[in-house]
Amino acid sequence: MTGLYQLGEEHEELRAAIRALVDKEIAPHAAAVDEDARFPEEARKALVAADMHAVHIPEFYGGQGADAVAACIVIEEVARACASSSLIPAVNKLGTVPLLLSASEELKSQVLPGIAKGEMASYALSEREAGSDTASMRTRARLDGDHWVLNGTKAWITNAGESTWYTVMAVTDPNAAKPANGISAFVVHKDDPGFSVGPKERKLGIKGSPTREIHFEDCTIPADRIVGEPGTGLKTALATLDHTRPTIGAQAVGIAQGALEASIAYVKERKQFGKAIAEFQGLQFMLADMGMKVEAARHLVYAAAAKAERGDPGAGFTASAAKTFASDTAMQVTTDAVQLFGGAGYTRDFPVERMMRDAKITQIYEGTNQIQRVVMARQLLKG
Ligand SMILES: Cc1cc2nc3c(=O)[nH]c(=O)nc-3n(C[C@H](O)[C@H](O)[C@H](O)COP(=O)(O)OP(=O)(O)OC[C@H]3O[C@@H](n4cnc5c(N)ncnc54)[C@H](O)[C@@H]3O)c2cc1C
DSSP states (O other), X not given: OTTTTSOOXXXXXXXXXXXXXXXXXXXXXXXXXXXXXXOOHHHHHHHHHTTOSOTTSOGGGTSOOOOHHHHHHHHHHHHXXXXXXXXXXXXXXXXXXXXXXXXXXXXXXXXXXXXXXXXXXXXXXXXTTBSSOGGGOOOEEEEETTEEEEEEEEEEEETTTTOSXXXXXXXXXXXXXXXXXXEEEEEEETTSTTEEEEEEOOOSSOTTSOEEEEEEEEEEEEGGGEESSTTOHHHHHHHHHXXXXXXXXXXXXXXXHHHHHHHHHHHHHOEETTEEXXXXXXXXXXXXHHHHHHHHHHHHHHHHXXXXXXXXXXXXXXXXXXXXXXXXXXXXXXXXXXXXXXXXXXXXXXXXXXXXXXXXXXXXXXXXXXXXXXXXXXXXXXX
């Protein structure tokens, strides 16, 4: 039966299109972007020119209106060559889903058309002292006449300095009975008075994607830049993650796929003991395990993305499961890839050490894999 439990033609055509673009415009720069820890400008230009930088933006706002599985395919295919570049479509989605879920029509119309045209968005939830424990954040926003005034610092903000718009969660009611209910979400523009970005973090991987603190010093924004009602910001921020954890899973699947393909090519070429090392059954079994895990992770990621899009009640569990399984898979597969390359794998002459360094972050951001297990266990025990 055609079409039974498989991606449709449109998704496969999209994969072919984005893969061709990545091979031509993004892959050739991936090593240099990592080596020089520079923003992948070539990737941004190519993705924007092909309307692949934020495919999830609805057509009403000038976007592609692509579904959640399509967004995952784009991110996966970019990550297969360059994880840093895959954070352009991934974080454009992360920064804008809070608006799509909760913002007024006016605010959506103010922000989303620019993103559809190529501006970038970031998502600012974390602080130095409020990482896994998001509700303990200290950044404050107070209403002053027809403006909100923000003060504080957000940490670890992906693509900060490159983005035009920042979705920022801040405390508006410090006396709320539950701290989580005293947090609101706002959209801040890079040129708003009192907004600034800090220096780039020096990181293990995803070196082409800038990660910075962002500072608010009496940062003043119009009153209508609040996303939804006061006090709903953390709910919106966490609901967003149900939609975007699958995209981190997609990034992880892409990194793992890239490492698997590089490994297959290498073991066929490399000779020891008078034959290709691909002939050693010990290595064949490693490859089989790598391929098996990547395939399983990919299915889980697409299922999670689809569940989030459908509003399935089990979407939160599956989003966490997909992110965790795929990121653990990426770490295992890339580590095994380095092993299959032997000494060569440990050098920058081959891409697998970069992929291993890039894979690590997928186990940490958008909630560590420990926090994902907390989320999953809570769901299971609730029944
Ligand atoms: C490169 C990079 C990019 C990032 N991008 C963004 C971004 O764009 N926007 C944004 O808002 N944030 C971003 N983050 C922040 C990221 O989401 C946090 O680093 C992450 O949520 C963990 O918080 P933390 O670093 O404070 O670790 P901590 O919360 O201090 O955790 C330390 C350790 O304790 C464990 N732990 C904590 N609580 C529990 C618990 N209850 N049970 C079991 N174990 C626990 C954690 O799993 C971890 O192993 C980024 C981080 C990095 C490194």
